[in-house]
Amino acid sequence: MREITVPASATVPHVGGLADAVFEHAAETPELPVLARRTADGGWRDVTAAEFRDEVLALAKGLLAAGIRFGDRIAIICRTRYEWTLFDFAVWTVGAQSVPLYPTSSAEQVRWALHDAKVSACLVEHEDHAMTVGSVIDRLPELRHLWQLDAGALADLVAAGARVDDVAVDRHRLALTPDATATVIYTSGTTGRPKGCVITHANLMAECDNIVARYAQVFRNRPGEPAATLLFLPLAHVFGRMVQVAAIRGRVKLGHQPELSAAALLPVLRSFRPTFVLAVPYIFEKVFAAARRRAEAEGKAGPFDKAVEVAVRYAEAQEAKAFGTGPGPGPALRVQHQMFEKLVYGKVRETLGGRVRHAMSGGSGMERRLGLFFAGAGITVYEGYGLTESTAAATANPPERTRFGTVGKPISGTSVRIAEDGEIWVRGGQVFSGYLGDPRATAAVLRDGWLATGDLGSLDGDGYLTITGRKKEVLVTSGGKTVSPVVLEERVRAHPLVSQCIVVGNDRPYVAALVTLDPEAVTHWLLMCGKNRMRSDELVRDPDLEAEIRRAVVAANTQVSHAESIRTFRILAAQFTEEHGLLTPSLKLRRKAIEHAYAFEVDALYHG
The missing domain is CATH 3.30.300.30 (ANL, C-terminal domain)
Structure with a gap:
């Protein structure tokens, strides 16, 4: 197969922008918990749709009071925190554009992005970030504001906007159209200078709304159990940004965790207890490795390895049944699988909080056997593929027919083509509008509506994509x-x-x-x-x-x-x-x- 198209599951609105969802949810379900914030004792406090709307509105008024106007670009240098999501939606409410940067960025990387994007204001997390920006500020003549989150910047902005009329905010928000730029995300740059990917409101709507609609059983989980996910991916990365927007638009309760290391993340997963997670393979590798080491330290490596084999065979049998090539797990395998449920599989799920039954993985490839193990242990990991230029996922494994070891089929509303030289081309509403101020680079990757990804791959007879490498590598x-x-x-x-x-x-x-x-x-x-x-x-x-x-x-x-x-x-x-x-x-x-x-x-x- 050389090309496949999957019809859209959702339609991008003809009017409005991303912030509208915040105000619509507050009007329709004001008491619904849409976010959760960490408390001083390590617990969680729910934030309702009405409370979040009020916080976004108050901060948006503060941005207007500071002189931020429609189309201005505001940089964010911060770890994954509640305040980032709040700031993002406030920026979009006034029609401005956010420019996310990694908190580990060097002074030169910061200078380049802020200069290239003509950023007029910058929000940093703490003093170290402020000093990084300060070291290059003499070469950033357009930068008018530098706000420090941990020095009370948001409270100061809210106070400054107290006298701004709500109507002024509404006027900015309602003037937005889907084709307006929402964010400029700089590529991480494995080679060469990073380029700013211009992502519109429509790009994020097409990406997130189609995923939420197509993966409803993932995002909705069990009846009576509200969906919740913990965001621990960097929000400077397009994958993390997609999770943030999809959760808000899909009314999934969203928590934030700034540290990605297993030692910091696993205790927070157990306290938040998400119903699904979106992660990179590194997280699943760490969870598996930790479980294997724990079993070995307890002298139970043999039973654990047997449990792994049973889980893999069980998932393989389920996979074969889904594709019509086998009857599913036999009686003996089901008995073995049930025997290891409490001994091993339940403990693995507890590592992720105990409620996770579904996960999505992207960013790099996951080994087929690891995916089979998690599926056999009761957590189906839907591996996908995408890049910044495609606003995160372009393909993902469908819930009802997951083919482990592949990155799945095109997500709803997306086409994938394999060019003559094996390069993967993608077309869909989530494909970006181009690189900021770089028409030559844009023309090199956008060809008659298709995004030439630079990745190599193949489509099997059922339309599942397998990544085989990068052209440049x-x-x-x-x-x-x-x-x-x-x-x-x-x-x-x-x-x-x-x-x-x-x-x-x-x-x-x-x-x-x-x-x-x-x-x-x-x-x-x-x-x-x-x-x-x-x-x-x-x-x-x-x-x-x-x-x-x-x-x-x-x-x-x-x-x-x-x-x-x-x-x-x-x-x-x-x-x-x-x-x-x-x-x-x-x-x-x-x-x-x-x-x-x-x-x-x-x-x-x-x-x-």
């Missing part, structure tokens, strides 16, 4: 063999001891890899092996550890031909981090930066 060995590194890297990363893997081999005689280690997993492995703690330089030379990583490499090599396989590898003592410029804020590898930083190690793979 394809390696060509000196022998002329073309290799897509993604399949190999994801398979190596499936080993619990591996944190990251980068495959190299461009203009080299064969393919090789650099591997980093997961510190928590290594600590546990040393304990279970009865080994003393080692310095990192000693650890990477440990023969038992090397044997473990070699097993991961051998497993990865089974996915490709001999000519494409990893011939040798090196274990690194340090992590690839965003702070060192080796990962993007969305945790993607900066390949050129890594190969430059580890040029000696890469060279040693071929001459060592």
Whole structure:
């Protein structure tokens, strides 16, 4: 199959903007809890639709009092917090545009985005962010306001807007049309300078409304159990932004969690108890790895591994039944599955709060076996695919027929085409209007209504998309063999001891890899092996550890031909981090930066 189109499930309104939903919900269901805020004791306090409307209105009046006008751009540098969502909708209420930036952005990255977008005001979370902006403010002549969230900026704005008439806000809000720009999101930039993706109100409506309508059983959960989700993805990333807007428009109670690390996130999931989550594969990998380590520490690794096998076979049987190629789980498998329900599967679900039955995953690929395990454990993870230019998801697995290991079919209202060279093209209402101030770059990716994604993939006979790599990341060995590194890297990363893997081999005689280690997993492995703690330089030379990583490499090599396989590898003592410029804020590898930083190690793979 070369092309597939899925009809729309929702229609984009002809008038209005994203903020209208806040006011409509308050009028229709004023007492409905639409958000939840953390309390000082670590609990949660519901925020009703009427309360949120009043907060948005008061802040919008403050923005008008500060001189913010229709079409102005306002930057936000902050972690994922309630105040970001409040500020976003206040900005949209007055017809302004938000420019989200990662809180880890460097001074030069901040300067470039604020200059390129001609930002007139900036909201930062704390003093460190304020100092970052302050260090480049002399080169930002259009920046008129710098507000600091933790210094009471929102309260000050609300106080300043107390005398502004509600009618002034309504006039701005009602003047909005769906084709107006809602936000300019800068690409994380694995190569080159980040470009500002212009996302309209209509783009976000098309994306979010179609997902909420098509995945109603996910967003609505069980009868009598109000839907709720915890947002922990960065709001500077298009995926996090989509979750925020979809929750508000879909009347799903939304909570916020600023820290993405497993240690900080898991306790909050247990206290908030979401009914579904939207996450990146990293979260599901961490949940699984933590459960496996806990079982091993309790001397129950054997039963846990058996439970994993049963869950995978159970989910495979369900998958086969959904596609008409099998009868579903047999009696013996159902008995085994039920036996492990309380022993293992229920405990895994408790890790995510106990109520989660559905999840959506994007941002990078998830290993098929991991998806099958979670489905067998009672949490179906719908893997999807998209990019900033498509306002997040372009494809996702449908609830009734999930094909694990693929990124699903086009979401409602979307077409996907595979070009002659294998590139994925996407068309739909969520496709962005172009790069800010860069018509040449826009013309390079928008072709007769189609978005050329730069990713490579294939459609199977049922219209399910599989990602095989990126055009710019394809390696060509000196022998002329073309290799897509993604399949190999994801398979190596499936080993619990591996944190990251980068495959190299461009203009080299064969393919090789650099591997980093997961510190928590290594600590546990040393304990279970009865080994003393080692310095990192000693650890990477440990023969038992090397044997473990070699097993991961051998497993990865089974996915490709001999000519494409990893011939040798090196274990690194340090992590690839965003702070060192080796990962993007969305945790993607900066390949050129890594190969430059580890040029000696890469060279040693071929001459060592």
